Amino acid sequence: MRNIGLILRREYLERVRTKSFLISTILLPLFMFGMIFLPSKLAMMNSGGTKHIAVVSNDPEIANSVISQLHDGTRFGTKYNVDLVTDTSEEERAKLRDQVSSGQLDGFIWLTNDAIAARDVTYGERETSDFTENAGLQSAITDAIVKHELASRGVGSSDVDAILKEVHVNTVPIQKGKESGSVSGMEWLSSFLLAMMLYLTLIVYGMSVMRSVLEEKTSRVMEVMLACVTPKQLMAGKILGVGAAGLTQIAIWCGAAAIFGGGAAAASGAAPKLGISVMTIAALVPFFLAGFLLYSGLYAALGAMVNSEQEAQQWQFFVTMPLVVPVIMLTYVIRQPNAPVSMWMSLVPFFAPILMYVRVLVERPPVWQIALSVGLLLATMYGVLALCSRIYRVGILMYGKRPTLPEIVKWVRYS
Amino acid sequence: MPDYALELREVSKSYDEFVAVDRLSLALPTGKVYGLLGPNGAGKTSSLRMMIGITMPDSGEVRVFNQRFHRDQLKRIAYLPEERGFYKRMKLAEHLVLLAELQGVPAHEALRRTTHWCERLELADWMQKKVEELSKGMQQKAQFIGSILHDPDLLILDEPFSGLDPANAVVLKDVLLELKKAGKTILFSTHRMDTVERLCDAICLVNHGRSVLEGDLRSIKARYGKNHVQMEYEGDGEFLQKSELVQSFNNYGNYVEVKLRAGADPQELLRSAVNRVRVSKFELMEPSLEEIFIDVVGKAQTCVTSA
Structure with a gap:
């Protein structure tokens, strides 16, 4: 020993x-x-700045609904400067592509009636790796379309907001039959x-x-x-x-x-x-x-x-x-x-x-x-x-x- | 019953197929200095390891202080391994104190002995230095100190003189003789014959794990008789090859050692030599240990090859 x-x-x-x-x-x-903590801090820092994008849609009402969602600051760190384009031809799409490539535009959202019907919208951008932006766009556009559809079925706009209000889920551990804080x-x-x-x-x-x-x-x-x-x-x-x-x-x-x-x-x-x-x-x-x-x-x-x-x-x-x-x-x-x-x-x-x-x-x-x-x-x-x-x-x-x-x-x- | 500090009885050890030690027997009388000789790979280190229980013999018996070996006896044994081994980042004094403490010496006494021996072996200035800063020779001396701090009665030293310059070798030799005078028993392995001839009372020569020659150094030499001649001369030594008196000879450069044929008269060799070269030294002597070594090992090898 x-x-x-x-x-x-x-x-x-x-x-x-x-x-x-x-x-x-x-x-x-x-x-x-x-x-x-660093990655989340870095992600926050990265998301500042302004982007100039175009929304392409036959239906200005939906387009405006989307645009208002994009301007909702709580959802995005990025500010969007949005042009509305109503021409949905393939030539227009080719033109937009060129503009994105040359840097005149940062991106465009292809939101034609067909795309909406298929629930399959395209967002064209030079860098597509930012998945948080993609997730934000997805929920913004979904919300806009749902709102629009509800409105078109005769639901009032204040009701729409009430219906779409987000639900927050609290997880509470239960020990010995008691809720012990969150x-x-x-x-x-x-x-x-x-x-x-x-x-x-x-x-x-x-x-x-x-x-x-x-x-x-x-x-x-x-x-x-x-x-x-x-x-x-x-x-x-x-x-x-x-x-x-x-x-x-x-x-x-x-x-x-x-x-x-x-x-x-x-x-x-x-x-x-x-x-x-x-x-x-x-x-x-x-x-x-x-x-x-x-x-x-x-x-x-x-x-x-x-x-x-x-x-x-x-x-x-x-x-x-x-x-x-x-x-x-x-x-x-x-x-x-x-x-x-x-x-x-x-x-x-x-x-x-x-x-x-x-x-x-x-x-x-x-x-x-x-x-x-x-x-x-x-x-x-x-x-x-x-x-x-x-x-x-x-x-x-x-x-x-x-x-x-x-x-x-x-x-x-x-x- | 004779008093043996260490005794091996028919000890064998093999590693897988390789037989390192083969039925080796030797006996080390208390208070003597004993040399374990042999060419490289003869099984010297394997034998030493068994003497201190680092490895166990496959068969046979190791007896220390007239008892079957058991670990408690390590408190009375010093072991110096062939290779220098240290925790390199430790300070020399700390390291030596640790080794002494592991051998059961109380801390303050360990420090006192460490200081004493470092002064004796000229390492006092290095005690607070890290071991890695010491030269090889110093490490060798430090290793020796580490092995004897618990004042053992039996010293088992594997190549204690390797890496020492002549001056330091003399210091170590003096220490060993001092310890012998104090009644300690010393066994060391080496292949340096000159050291053995100067220090040892008895030897064991091992080859291929087997003891080929064992016993009192003087009686071994006497057994070979005075049939050797050491010569120094100027001139062509070719006559030695032709002479019918000469069985074999070994030219060491500065001198020649000649083994005479049985019954040959050395006077006759001297006469024939004087006729051909200028002889400056002609000494009739017992064979040197080196000659015996080469003779025995050479024969053993011939035996092995012929068998």
Whole structure:
């Protein structure tokens, strides 16, 4: 035990003392926030400006209805400067195309009676990649046509507005028979963010274990160490030391969230909206620990099997892959935490650390599911660590060629 | 019953098909300096690893301090691996203290011993430097210090002199003799015969994982008898090839070592030599260890090829 403690201390200090530890502690949360908020900020910035377009229609009434919708500032960030064209011939269309190409026009909406009847309207533009603009146009034109049709069937214009009034749906989580406040989009977003942070810390510290095993192998310090400690002590000390460094980082985030989150909440009430409380970050700890112990065993065995960083890179994919799967599943599980797929996936030990954590964040899964998932995770963890420590024990003294699968099986069987 | 610090009994180890150590037996009397010799790939390192339980023998028995080996005995054994191995970003003093602590030495005592040995081996100025800043020779010395900080009774050293310049080699040799005087038992592997001849009381020569020659250095040499002549001369040494007195000879550049045919009279060789070249040295001697080494290993190889 003393030896494990000494190795743990060495591994821990070697990591925590570095500049990169400090930098990653600060940058990782910033990066995660940036990743989530920057794109929407950028999208907002992009949508300013004025566009000069033409609406082509045989029916000026519909055309004007569309134009008034286009001028509705709540729907578009862009201002539209609209010409009305009543000529619907193919020659006119060709002319408009030329004007768009030459830059006289930014675009045109082909809104002939035929197009309306077929509910298939064309918007011609030089750049067509902005899907938010497309969605805006689609709803604007739909509204205009629906209004027009209702009016033509004798519904008064004030009635039309009343009929078309948009419905807002509030999602309210119900726990123990009570409605407990509303879930904002922000809360889902923050669950995603926290799960991604868990994923990143698992990968970063898992790989750190692998690299440090590899380094001990290549620097031959392994043999020196093995003259005083057993391979098991060495592996346990290393994994616990690296894990402690990871926990320290999470603890710092926890503390920061408590200080800044609390302060901000008092000042503006913004933090609760963000949905990151000390509790949600604290829930990271058990899931990080379980996930880290599971994956670090695999990474340690991998580090013991290979002889160089390049070789490690070729093979680490197989260890990283089961970590990537939950990230791919993440959006689905956050949106439907109780769907059978989400439930089963969160029971799989290799996915459980991230998926069960995110389920706990967005809703409260039944206790038996959490217990089962954690139980399976712990059992797998034990098995994987036992297996990997055997591979590790033999692998650390093997130099030269990479072992084949049968050889690894033989290593595991060595007594 | 004789007192052995270390004993191998019929120890074998193979890696897959490759037999690294084949029924190797050797015995190391307490308080002696013992040399493990052999060409590259003879199984020296594999044997050493089994002595300290890094690997387990497939068959046979390793006995340390007259008991079957168990891990607790590592507290009384020093092991210096052949390759220098460090956590390169650690400071030298920190590293050495860690190694001592892992061997069970309390922290303050570990630091005291580290300081003492660093001063003894001229590394005191480097204690606060990172290990990666040390030269190879310094790392070799530091590695040696790291292996003996727990004051072991048995030292197992794999090529302790490799990478040391002559001055440092002398420092290390003095330390080893000092430790021997203090009653420690020392085993080291090497293929440098001169070191062995100067330091060792007994040797074991291994080849292809097998012991081909083992025992007290003096009695081994005596067994070969004084049928060797070391000569220094000026002139054409061609006569040696033709002489019927000579079984074989080895030209080392500065001098020639001649093995006489059984029953040949060295005086006769001297007479014929004086007639042809200017002899400046003519010494009748026991064969050097190098000659024995080449003789034994060469024979073994012939055996293997003929078999």
